Amino acid sequence: MPGGGIRLATTTNNPEDRVRLLDLTRLASRPGRQPTGIDRVELAYLRELLDREGEVWGLARVATGYVILGRSGLTSFMHRLQGRTPWGKTRFIFHFAGRLSPLQKRVQSDLWRLAHTRAWGKRLAPALAALPNNLTYLNVGHSNLTGNTLTAISAHPGAKITVMVHDTIPLDHPEFCRDESTDRARGMIRRVMHHADLVLCNSEKTRGDVIRHMAALNEDADPEERTAPPNCLVARLGIDPPRPDAAAIPPELPRERPLFLTVGTIEPRKNHLLLLDIWENWKQDEDGPRPVLGICGARGWLNEEVFRRLDRSPLRGSDIFEWPNLPDRAISALLQHAHALLFPSLAEGYGLPPIEAAALRTPVISADLASIRETLGDLPVYLDSADSYSWKKAIKSRIEVGRSGTEGIAGFMPPTWDEHFKVVLKMA
DSSP: OOOSSSOOOOOOSSSGGOEEEOOHHHHHHHHTTTTOOOOOOOOHHHHHHSSSSOOOOEEEEEOOOOOOEEEHHHHHHHHHTSSSSSOOOOOGGGGGGGGGGGGHHHHHHHHHHHHHHHTTTTTTHHHHHTSOOOOOEEESSSSSSSSHHHHHHHHTTTTTEEEEEEOHHHHHHHHGGGHHHHHHHHHHHHHHHHSSSSEEESSSHHHHHHHHHHHHHHHSSSSOOOOOEEEEEEEEOOOOOOOOOGGGTTTTOOOOOOEEEESOOOOOOGOHHHHHHHHTTHHHHHOOOOOEEEESBOSSSSSHHHHHHHOOTTTTTTTTTEESSSHHHHHHHHHSSSSSSEEEOOOSSOHHHHHHHHTOOOOOEOOOOOOHHHHHSSSEEEEEEOOOHHHHHOOOOHHHHOOOOOOOGGTTTOOHHHEEEHHHHOOO
């Protein structure tokens, strides 16, 4: 139930004066895992809002309902995410949350302990009564965008809703996603269209996709259910400055041989099959010594053929290495050592690994994707993601040039979080 305190009755249209309510449901649901790109965005927002002097709150959906955290609770949550404070013991009530892992139960128990305000079940609206009117709800994690959450926040006096949409891949490429993902994504876009005051997009590509899908939903709806879509603002994501640690490189890597790296979850759209085909069909008498392929990323979904080939490949452990849970400092060190990042992805909303590679002056060989061209321009070598011959040719060319041929990348300035927040927090 809502905690005590005086409810502030003021409202403001000046974003600099608004109170921010950041949704943390995604971070709370993924403890102990290597962070994905979306996880990193939610973490960057948490870090930025805690660094600012303004009033900030956090919201998370838990098994028992909702929790709202104040600044001190958010700081403690951040310390736990960073490993500076261990997660606590599971509270009695969370022992019965059968869908949660043991670690998730501890995380949600700590959120319950750290909460300023708690709400049982779906009773979010009464809990929000403890917060000021002039709040902006920020959801950048594609999580907790339910009708109950958005309706409750929309009803809060003076509240505004800002949502980041990272991509519309489940709608545009359902063949790469689980069966339920398409309907879930369509529902999310519909709810965002009806409730959000501002939609943040990580690229012009994503913005165009969001506008297109919202227009299609309006066209399919009954006239009385149609609504004017919210404004869509492009705010390119920053990257954290890479901090390579050569000591963190996996010891099994044969460092004297050329290394090519691919970074990302092993899922169908990342197109690992192309790379496995190239390495397994590499003829050393014609193509020269086979280089090393490093695959950095956890195994995802709908990719049994790739998993099977990785497990059975005679090249595994000698020419092909799979590293699912490396820390950032190890991946940065591998990128810094690599002859190139290989990015044959079939679809992206943004694409962080090529930017992170370019920031380390590592050459990028990429599929020709609009979102990559937006951020990297002509720096990468762009290839057809289905043309293995061209990819092998580019890899062989990079072996000949070596790590010394990176002059064209030297002047690249990666997007920063400071630039991102200067755009976003003027509007949200």
